[in-house]
Amino acid sequence: MDQKIIFSEVQCTKHINxxxxxxxxxxxxxxxxxxxxxxxxxxxxxxxxxxxxGISARVLSNELKQLELNGLLKRVVQADQTPVVVEYLAxxxxxxxxxxxxxxxxxxxxxxxxxxxxxxx
Amino acid sequence: MDQKIIFSEVQCTKHINxxxxxxxxxxxxxxxxxxxxxxxxxxxxxxxxxxxxGISARVLSNELKQLELNGLLKRVVQADQTPVVVEYLAxxxxxxxxxxxxxxxxxxxxxxxxxxxxxxx
DNA sequence: CCGCATCCTCAACGATACTG
DNA sequence: CAGTATCGTTGAGGATGCGG
Numbered sequence: 151m152d153q154k155i156i157f158s159e160v161q162c163t164k165h166i167n168x169x170x171x172x173x174x175x176x177x178x179x180x181x182x183x184x185x186x187x188x189x190x191x192x193x194x195x196x197x198x199x200x201x202x203x204g205i206s207a208r209v210l211s212n213e214l215k216q217l218e219l220n221g222l223l224k225r226v227v228q229a230d231q232t233p234v235v236v237e238y239l240a241x242x243x244x245x246x247x248x249x250x251x252x253x254x255x256x257x258x259x260x261x262x263x264x265x266x267x268x269x270x271x
Numbered sequence: 272m273d274q275k276i277i278f279s280e281v282q283c284t285k286h287i288n289x290x291x292x293x294x295x296x297x298x299x300x301x302x303x304x305x306x307x308x309x310x311x312x313x314x315x316x317x318x319x320x321x322x323x324x325g326i327s328a329r330v331l332s333n334e335l336k337q338l339e340l341n342g343l344l345k346r347v348v349q350a351d352q353t354p355v356v357v358e359y360l361a362x363x364x365x366x367x368x369x370x371x372x373x374x375x376x377x378x379x380x381x382x383x384x385x386x387x388x389x390x391x392x
Numbered sequence: 393c394c395g396c397a398t399c400c401t402c403a404a405c406g407a408t409a410c411t412g
Numbered sequence: 413c414a415g416t417a418t419c420g421t422t423g424a425g426g427a428t429g430c431g432g
Contacts, residue, residue, distance in 0.1 A: 155312040156369055162322065164309035165376045166304050172348070172379030182294070183287045191276040194360035195414050201283065206406060211415060235413055246378060248277055253374040255286045258293030258366065299424070314395055330425055332395055354393055
């Protein structure tokens with residue numbers, strides 16, 4: 151029951167730095183949620199905004215820009231239509247986040263179950 | 272390459288909610304870093320502060336409290352010593368975060384490699 | 393060594409309105 | 413539909429100092 155050392159001392163800083171790098175890209179309230187929505191096939195701006203509960207247009211716009219800068223999505227404009235259609239598509243690179251999202255979602259689900267049972271008011 | 276739909280439409284909201292729950296506990300700048308340090312066997316307050324670059328005592332104190340509230344660590348006081356020794360130990364429950372931390376650290380490492388190669392700027 | 397109290401700053405986020 | 417502009421808020425986090 152006591153403490154189990156999962157990471158060796160040497161790996162500690164390494165892990166912290168790696169997580170830091172990941173958080174730099176994925177941190178904040180919305181990035182991961184947006185990525186999940188993209189993974190689910192939602193591509194249009196308003197579609198995303200509707201799907202992601204509580205996000206404002208301004209914030210969504212900003213986040214999308216950052217995600218594009220980091221190569222996680224591609225902004226595609228279909229200029230040959232009226233009105234102009236803009237699509238946000240997850241890149242191949244974003245697919246490498248599948249494990250991260252999976253692990254996090256998995257844990258979140260278990261955790262919710264736990265606190266529901268524990269029921270600490 | 273185009274878009275691959277990784278999550279079904281039905282699972283989208285479910286995933287987003289689960290990630291939301293996880294982020295509620297793990298969100299912010301420090302929680303995961305602290306957990307990594309705990310995993311690595313650092314147990315003392317100042318030890319943690321030294322190991323986690325840039326965190327202030329106030330913030331560390333707050334984060335530790337929250338992590339304890341969420342059952343991820345246990346605050347143990349050795350009262351029979353002078354001065355009093357306080358230890359923070361990761362709980363069994365915290366060990367369930369191993370996959371999350373692993374996935375994130377893994378991705379962070381790959382990402383760093385990528386942006387180093389891409390060398391934007 | 394442990395960690396709280398105080399005060400402060402800043403950036404992220406929110407709300408609303410408006411344009412092409 | 414796809415955003416931008418503007419303004420306001422809030423809370424996480426930083427700095428410092430003190431007390432047990």
